[in-house]
Amino acid sequence: MWIAVSVLNPLIAFLAICIIPIAEVGEHQNSFLSYIGSLTGGSWLATIVSINAVTVLSGAVLTSFVGVNGLIKRMTLDRILPNYFLKENKRGSTYRILILFFLLCCSVLLVTKGKLGPLAAVYALSFLTVMASFALGNILLKLRRSRLPRPEYAKPGAVLIALFAIIVALYGNVKANPQYLVTFLQYFVPSVLLILAMLMRKDIMHFVVNILESVSKGYKRYTVTRQRFLNRSLKKLYEQNFVFFSKGDDISTLNKVMMYLHENEVTNKMKIVTILDKDKQPDPKFLSDFDTLDRAYPEVDMEYITMVGEFTPELVDQLSKEWSIPKNFMFISSSGERFSYRVDELGGVRLIL
Numbered sequence: 001m002w003i004a005v006s007v008l009n010p011l012i013a014f015l016a017i018c019i020i021p022i023a024e025v026g027e028h029q030n031s032f033l034s035y036i037g038s039l040t041g042g043s044w045l046a047t048i049v050s051i052n053a054v055t056v057l058s059g060a061v062l063t064s065f066v067g068v069n070g071l072i073k074r075m076t077l078d079r080i081l082p083n084y085f086l087k088e089n090k091r092g093s094t095y096r097i098l099i100l101f102f103l104l105c106c107s108v109l110l111v112t113k114g115k116l117g118p119l120a121a122v123y124a125l126s127f128l129t130v131m132a133s134f135a136l137g138n139i140l141l142k143l144r145r146s147r148l149p150r151p152e153y154a155k156p157g158a159v160l161i162a163l164f165a166i167i168v169a170l171y172g173n174v175k176a177n178p179q180y181l182v183t184f185l186q187y188f189v190p191s192v193l194l195i196l197a198m199l200m201r202k203d204i205m206h207f208v209v210n211i212l213e214s215v216s217k218g219y220k221r222y223t224v225t226r227q228r229f230l231n232r233s234l235k236k237l238y239e240q241n242f243v244f245f246s247k248g249d250d251i252s253t254l255n256k257v258m259m260y261l262h263e264n265e266v267t268n269k270m271k272i273v274t275i276l277d278k279d280k281q282p283d284p285k286f287l288s289d290f291d292t293l294d295r296a297y298p299e300v301d302m303e304y305i306t307m308v309g310e311f312t313p314e315l316v317d318q319l320s321k322e323w324s325i326p327k328n329f330m331f332i333s334s335s336g337e338r339f340s341y342r343v344d345e346l347g348g349v350r351l352i353l
Helices: 002-019 027-039 043-077 095-111 114-145 156-176 176-201 199-214 219-240 250-265 284-296 313-323
Strands: 241-246 268-276 301-308 330-332
Touching: 002 027, 002 241, 027 043, 043 241, 095 114, 095 176, 095 284, 114 176, 156 176, 176 199, 199 219, 241 250, 241 301, 250 268, 250 284, 250 301, 268 313
Parallel strands: 241 268, 241 330, 268 301
Antiparallel strands: none
């Protein structure tokens, strides 16, 4: 891809300079390549270029639908977005996600009135923001997950240079067209607020329950009904079971896991699973420390389970089906270089420490 872009893009620019005056470039920016084709080869070449452009754009749109569908589904499974989006049709397609994304795309088209300038600017801001998140994520991996094995390593200096270049590009786009930033924020801010509301839903629901309890007695029937609904919703959230696969030798890691659950998840049930080799028993000191940790979190029902065997994707799949616990509610800590599997091979198990 890099070779193709490095060769084709400069050649196309050089070809354009050779064929038409620079002043005419702006006059045909909506169909520039087809215009060059009509000048060099005639209408037949312009038609071929146009068909090729439509095909490429159709592929890009299809790719965006597939990517957004996978992203929102994963975020919903991790309880970052409402479960409303997980509804599937008979063919197993999460059609609500696809319909929502289609409506969002149509709304962007209507807001920008179909003009290429605003559309390109909104796309550029979105794309650069995603690229910046990649750079920030890479930096966080280096700081928080340095032991996590991965096939490619980027040097810190290269990541910082890339992040600086992205920031410069963002500033340039905003400086050139400040009005397009407003359009971008009209979609970005509500999305962030929705995600924050889902992450803080436990506190929000408790707050609403307290508000309803303090409402005047004149609205007692209404408030009691709503209060019962919220309490049932909270109870359903708390009953979700989580699993953490522990090496069974470090109680401080388990304490960090419990702190993570308290801050980021809504549950009061936790299974701690340790996979042992044959004829091996858990460390008695660890069991004693586990009892102490269990007493430190009285609101959480902690269950320690030992199993003989090997930690494999097949075992994860077996336990997920046996316990009816989705794999995205199963956690592991950072694995070392000797770990036989990549995180993505575990089918959605989350890495939290």
